[in-house]
Amino acid sequence: MERKLLSGDEAVALAAREAGVVLGTGYPGTPSTEILEAFAALGGRAQWAPNEKVALEVGLGAAYGRARTLVTMKHVGLNVAADPLFTAAYTGVSGALVVVSADDPGMASSQNEQDNRRYAVAAGLPMLEPADAQEAYDLFFEAVALSERFKLPVLFRMTTRVCHSKSVVRAERPESAPPAPHFERDVQGRVMIPAFARPAHRRLRQKLDEIRAAAEDGAYSFTRPGGTELGIIASGVSFLHAAEAAPGASILKLGLVHPLPLERARAFAAGVKRCVVIEEGDPVVAEALRAAGVRVESKPEMYRFGELDVARVRRILEGDRSPEPPPVKGKPPELCPACPYHPVYAAIRRLGCIVAGDIGCYTLGVLDPYQAMDTCVAMGASIGVGLGLRHVLPPEQAQKVISVIGDSTFVHSGVSGLIEAVYNPPPSGHVVLVLDNGTTAMTGQQEHPGTGRTLEHAPTGKMSIEGVARALGFSSVTVLDAFDDPAAFEKLLAERLGARELSLIVARRPCVLAAADIRKWEKQAAERRTADVCRAGVEE
Amino acid sequence: MGKVVNVVLAGLGGQGVIKASDILADAALRAGLDVKKAEIHGMSQRGGSVSSDVRFGDEVLSPMVPRGEADFLVVLSPSEVAVTRSLLRDGGRLIPPDLVPEAALQNKRSLNVALLGALSHYLDLPESAFLEAVRAALPERLHAVNEHAFAQGKACAARSHA
Numbered sequence: 001m002e003r004k005l006l007s008g009d010e011a012v013a014l015a016a017r018e019a020g021v022v023l024g025t026g027y028p029g030t031p032s033t034e035i036l037e038a039f040a041a042l043g044g045r046a047q048w049a050p051n052e053k054v055a056l057e058v059g060l061g062a063a064y065g066r067a068r069t070l071v072t073m074k075h076v077g078l079n080v081a082a083d084p085l086f087t088a089a090y091t092g093v094s095g096a097l098v099v100v101s102a103d104d105p106g107m108a109s110s111q112n113e114q115d116n117r118r119y120a121v122a123a124g125l126p127m128l129e130p131a132d133a134q135e136a137y138d139l140f141f142e143a144v145a146l147s148e149r150f151k152l153p154v155l156f157r158m159t160t161r162v163c164h165s166k167s168v169v170r171a172e173r174p175e176s177a178p179p180a181p182h183f184e185r186d187v188q189g190r191v192m193i194p195a196f197a198r199p200a201h202r203r204l205r206q207k208l209d210e211i212r213a214a215a216e217d218g219a220y221s222f223t224r225p226g227g228t229e230l231g232i233i234a235s236g237v238s239f240l241h242a243a244e245a246a247p248g249a250s251i252l253k254l255g256l257v258h259p260l261p262l263e264r265a266r267a268f269a270a271g272v273k274r275c276v277v278i279e280e281g282d283p284v285v286a287e288a289l290r291a292a293g294v295r296v297e298s299k300p301e302m303y304r305f306g307e308l309d310v311a312r313v314r315r316i317l318e319g320d321r322s323p324e325p326p327p328v329k330g331k332p333p334e335l336c337p338a339c340p341y342h343p344v345y346a347a348i349r350r351l352g353c354i355v356a357g358d359i360g361c362y363t364l365g366v367l368d369p370y371q372a373m374d375t376c377v378a379m380g381a382s383i384g385v386g387l388g389l390r391h392v393l394p395p396e397q398a399q400k401v402i403s404v405i406g407d408s409t410f411v412h413s414g415v416s417g418l419i420e421a422v423y424n425p426p427p428s429g430h431v432v433l434v435l436d437n438g439t440t441a442m443t444g445q446q447e448h449p450g451t452g453r454t455l456e457h458a459p460t461g462k463m464s465i466e467g468v469a470r471a472l473g474f475s476s477v478t479v480l481d482a483f484d485d486p487a488a489f490e491k492l493l494a495e496r497l498g499a500r501e502l503s504l505i506v507a508r509r510p511c512v513l514a515a516a517d518i519r520k521w522e523k524q525a526a527e528r529r530t531a532d533v534c535r536a537g538v539e540e
Numbered sequence: 541m542g543k544v545v546n547v548v549l550a551g552l553g554g555q556g557v558i559k560a561s562d563i564l565a566d567a568a569l570r571a572g573l574d575v576k577k578a579e580i581h582g583m584s585q586r587g588g589s590v591s592s593d594v595r596f597g598d599e600v601l602s603p604m605v606p607r608g609e610a611d612f613l614v615v616l617s618p619s620e621v622a623v624t625r626s627l628l629r630d631g632g633r634l635i636p637p638d639l640v641p642e643a644a645l646q647n648k649r650s651l652n653v654a655l656l657g658a659l660s661h662y663l664d665l666p667e668s669a670f671l672e673a674v675r676a677a678l679p680e681r682l683h684a685v686n687e688h689a690f691a692q693g694k695a696c697a698a699r700s701h702a
Contacts, residue, residue, distance in 0.1 A: 005569045005577075108580040132576070132603065165578040165603035166565060237603070244601040310606040325607070330589020330623050331552060337587075 029074025231272030380413025551616030657693025
């Protein structure tokens with residue numbers, strides 16, 4: 001059989017394609033971004049949604065229509081999608097809905113290191129967790145089968161190391177013919193008014209009991225045999241670190257991290273002298289096992305932070321709480337030398353702005369030499385946070401406040417902030433600065449609704465950022481190229497800061513890394529339009 | 541080959557560190573070995589430090605090379621040598637960027653492949669696996685220049701070793 005070297009992301013994409021996933025949707029977010037790109041490259045139908053909530057809702061609709069569906073996002077994306085997620089657990093699905101969310105322990109490229117296994121517990125959904133690319137491939141088929149068997153969305157937890165590490169995959173595709181999409185009316189199952197939601201919650205808990213029973217019988221987990229001195233319970237990539245750190249130990253490897261096979265874990269722990277749970281992030285498994293009365297050790301608190309590796313697992317097993325060697329410190333990332341945002345941040349700094357910032361490449365404006373960002377919390381938060389500051393600060397400070405947001409982030413979560421500005425305008429007005437480089441630059445130059453191109457760079461409908469602001473009632477809307485004319489940009493910004501009205505400035509110039517590609521796609525689109533016109537002419 | 545061979549490749553964003561580790565991992569795969577490769581990308585395009593771990597042998601468990609256990613450290617940028625040195629085990633071999641002089645290369649952007657050539661001098665992997673991996677990873681117009689770079693790197697290592 002052919003052996004392929006695949007990343008976890010690529011393995012999920014391959015499995016999704018082979019499993020007959022009809023639609024993949026999501027929002028770019030490191031380390032999950034490559035899943036949909038690889039799925040599209042394999043011929044799958046993949047699309048970027050404006051944000052994760054919409055992606056999950058589109059996926060849910062498709063799964064109500066009996067399709068096999070994949071939704072992808074990074075860990076914080078699930079916060080955005082949490083609203084539909086919790087009630088989708090009640091409605092269930094007709095087809096399969098696999099929701100991949102990728103955690104980032106150690107925060108290689110994220111604003112927090114939340115542990116999304118907590119979401120499985122909170123929403124009451126099954127969650128599978130692979131350790132490497134082979135398991136990502138294998139468990140994805142299990143996820144589809146689990147989702148279809150129990151008619152539930154299934155969470156699929158990955159982490160940075162699993163998403164981006166490459167390992168050997170033997171792609172052995174299990175037989176499972178996808179059902180043809182079809183809609184069956186099921187008002188009591190799908191319309192969550194309280195009268196229908198109450199029995200739905202009971203159905204959900206019943207399904208979780210059945211899934212736990214299957215896991216107790218041995219599904220989704222395995223034991224790596226070893227001695228009886230030391231037993232380890234682990235999931236995800238931590239399993240591999242543990243197997244290397246403690247070659248003589250017996251290991252119970254969990255593939256399903258919710259609901260947990262408690263009795264299996266109890267029997268395993270009873271068969272060894274010492275049993276330690278090795279898990280990255282929060283002590284989720286250790287807490288659950290201890291609450292069930294299973295005698296296991298958890299890691300010391302210091303290992304909640306950051307990624308685990310072989311050395312840290314050795315320390316956990318030795319109970320070593322001494323200070324760890326500092327991480328290897330290389331050169332930090334910075335704005336590219338030719339980034340169009342340099343003159344923007346130079347002006348912001350000279351004008352002494354208080355900057356409510358947002359998430360993307362431009363967050364690097366916080367670093368030297370500009371130090372031109374004062375807050376960065378969540379996608380789209382720059383606008384609400386900026387408005388809050390404007391509401392309460394004394395006038396001399398309030399008129400320095402500016403919200404800075406990128407184009408993709410604006411599409412993701414900025415529009416509601418603009419509505420808030422129009423509805424509850426601060427007395428000093430406000431300035432929203434959209435840094436529009438024509439791409440989702442930080443995650444690797446993905447398209448978004450503001451670029452007017454699909455995930456695969458084909459022309460499609462285009463959202464106008466300035467058009468949205470005008471339609472919502474912003475009194476001053478200006479589009480300019482700050483790189484081309486830095487003086488004009490600085491003059492405009494200085495004037496708008498104290499203007500006591502709602503101003504939106506779009507600083508528009510393509511990302512230097514994406515510019516050549518953007519030109520290529522625009523040229524292809526123009527050629528296609530010409531070809532269409534010619535064809536229409538011939539047909540007439 | 542019971543033992544797992546640990547290689548760390550390091551450099552700056554844009555130097556081809558990831559490409560080099562892809563080629564090395566593919567060469568090990570083509571040689572019939574188990575192989576894993578780990579790196580953090582996402583910030584790498586922003587000019588920051590980039591490093592990639594490649595491990596191969598009969599069975600590779602963790603995808604990451606434990607700190608201080610790298611058998612080989614291949615560094616593409618002089619600024620990264622001091623930063624990454626602690627990753628190397630006692631007696632491990634550093635392959636620094638100046639091992640292959642720029643003048644020896646037809647295109648200085650193929651330093652990554654040249655240093656792989658140098659690394660290959662010390663590894664028990666067939667040269668054909670490397671060259672197939674180089675060709676699979678790069679567009680055809682770059683094959684000749686990179687095959688030349690690989691040979692130059694291998695020769696430099698042989699000379700430095702002699």
